[in-house]
Amino acid sequence: MQVSIYNTMSRSVEPFVPLSSDTVGMYCCGPTVYNYAHIGNLRTYIFEDLLHRILTYSGYDLTHVMNITDVGHLSDDGDEGEDKMERRSRESGMSVYDIARMYTQSFFNDTGSLNIITPDITCKATDHIQEMIDLIMRLEERGHTYISGGNVYFSIDTFPQYGRLARLKLDQLSSGARIEVDENKRNPKDFVLWFTKGKFENQAMKWDSPWGVGYPGWHLECSAMSMKYLGDSFDIHCGGIDHVSVHHTNEIAQSEAATGKEWVKYWVHGEFLIDETGKMSKSKGDFLTLSLLIDKGFDPLDFRYFCLTGHYRSQLIFSWASLQAARGGRINLKKQIQAIRKASDDIRKPVASNEAQAILDEFETHIATDLHIPQALAVLWKLVKDKEIDPAEKLSLIENMDSIFALDLLQEERQEDDPVPEEILALVQKRTEAKKNRDFTQADSLRDEIREKGYAVKDTKDGVEITRTV
RNA sequence: GGUGCCGUACCCAAGUGGUAAGGGACAGGUCUGCAAAACCUCUAUGCAUCGGUUCGAAUCCGAUCGGCACCUCCA
Incomplete structure (x- = not known):
């Protein structure tokens, strides 16, 4: 299976050819743990999880690394603002380390419930201060740094290829259009490698360094x-x-200034999840979290399914109605799959028929081509609805596909654990009596009464079924 | 001001030169005392608008309108 992927560096879809024949290294920018992740953040981790699964599916030995940013994020004003961790700490009265621990835990709760595979290595910034200092020293030796106003800066004028990824036209950028330019900088696009400015006297996170006590950029x-x-x-x-x-x-x-080598071969970026008002942003104040979705009665996998219906390089518009639609789709899909399990006595047979093989080929082509997950999902629906393929063959195909989708397709949907109250059971019993006496007016009014109390009654071959509606 | 992306049915959304995937919702049908569930069927001669290229355009080019993002911290 030849994987292709869109590379931001070339702005085109390229065949994926690893640097080394037997292993693949992937680094994903991780969360900044000063607050909860919003569902826009989570969309990106779902996209990275899909890439992870596709590479593994294709047989690569993948090493997936993700950082946890627990230090050094500035709230605004370029390199001037207050550290977000510090501010959060000040506001909550918790220590910066407790803040980081708490939100890291919350992040992994979210990704876990979304069936996102935890990267092979997750690493905290605060555990790697020495590595950062070493890197600055290498840059210093090669003449890429200068010290000004107490901070160590990277000088972009020593790196001629600066801005290649973003195709920046440096002479046309209006730095300072929206923010004050740091007067210590030789070039407005220079950036801080190490802060030592004693700006925040009570800074909780600081480390010793060859340039003085401070913290990394x-x-x-x-x-x-x-x-x-x-x-x-x-x-x-x-x-x-x-x-x-x-x-x-x-x-x-x-x-690249430090090593003199090309650093990364493929740059892969996920587009934003937006709502009707545009981009989701933590700095706007209120934002959508996975817990909020769960509070509203959604399953985390409803959100995963929703993300699967759009391509990762397109903005996806979130609304409650769309999420509801995704929920309906996911539940119907699982119902159909349950029926297939019944039809095959839950027995799986490897793909043998031409029809099943054709479906599998189609699926693999889509996932391998720049993560065309929405088309792959359409193939799953086609399989589920197919009338020719042996159900046992279908099951093994579904299981295989779910190794990418990760929607728990073969698991029973969670049932409500709450027992139906006595009061409702009594009403249902009364209705059954009324029905037996063919008093349908009475039966229907009882059904309405039960519905008003939040329960739906369904008459099935095997008797009455009661489900909660709220 | 500079740069980039997008506009496809009621909603979400795929499709980037060969005649519009998929899901949800809606409607009709079978079944049912009636519902629900299930199953079946149906829903864009049309892809923001106008013009151009082509045998052929949602797809390429130009203009216009509308939306979003980046050039500040940000997934």
């Missing part, structure tokens, strides 16, 4: 940690589309 951690775990050059670097112009641009500059 934001971009540094990804360069230092990815190279530690994956080497000076590796295959894939993922992240959100917003990282192209600043974060990844700066990462490339400092990494």
Whole structure:
């Protein structure tokens, strides 16, 4: 199975050819743990999970690395603002380390319930300060840095290819159009590698360094940690589309300036999930979390299914109605699959028929071609509805496909554990009596009464079925 | 101001030169005392608008209108 993927560097879909024949290294920008992840963040991790699964499915020995940013994020004003972790700490009264621990835990709860495979290596920025300092020293030796106003800066004028990924036209950028330019910078696009400015006297996170006590610049951690775990050059670097112009641009500059080698072969970026008002942003205040979806009665996999219906390089518009539609689709899909299990006595047979093989080929072509998941999902529906293929063969195909979709397609849907209250049972009993006496007016009014109390009654061959509606 | 992306049915959405995937919703049918469930069937001569290229355009080119993103921290 030949995988192809869109490379932001070339702005085209390229055949995936690993640097080394037997292993693939993939680094994904992880969460900043000063707050809950919103569902826009989670869309990106779902996309990366799909890529992870497709590479594994294709037989590659994958090493997937993700960072946890628990330090050094500035809230605004370029390199001037307050650290987000610090602010959160001040607001909540918790220590910065407790904040990080709490939101890291919450992040993995979310990704776990979305069936996102935890990366092989997850690494915290605060555990890799020494690696970052070492990287700055390498840059210093090669003449890419300067010290000004107490901070160590990277000088982009020493790196002629600066901005290649984002195709920046440096002379036409209006730096400072929206923010104040840091007067310590020689070039407005220079960025901080190490802060020592005693701006925040009570800064909780600070470390000793050859340039004084301080803390690292934001971009540094990804360069230092990815190279530690994956080497000076590796295959894939993922992240959100917003990282192209600043974060990844700066990462490339400092990494390649330090090693003199090409750092990453394939740059893969996921588009945003937006709502009617546009981009989701934590800084807007209120934002949508997975817990909120769950509180509203959705299954986390409803959201995963929703993400699967759009291509990762297109913006996806979130609304409650769309999520409801995804929920309906996912539940119907599972119902159909349950029927297939029944029809085959839950026995699986390997793909043998031409029809089944054709479906499998179609599926693999779609997933291998720049993550065409929506088409792959359509193939699954085609399989489920097919009238020719042996149900036992279908089951093994579904199981195979679910290794990518990860929608728990072969598991029973969770049942409500709450017992039906006595009051409802009594009403249902009364209705059954009324029906027996062919008093349908009475039976129907009882059904209405039960519905008003939040339960639906269904008459089936095997008796009455009661389900909760609220 | 600079740069890029997008506009497909009631909603979400795939499709990037060969005659519009898929899901949800809606409607009709079978079944049922009636419902529900299940099953079956149906829903864009049309892809923002206008013009152009082509045997052929949702797909390529140009213009216009509308939306979004990036150039600040951000998935």
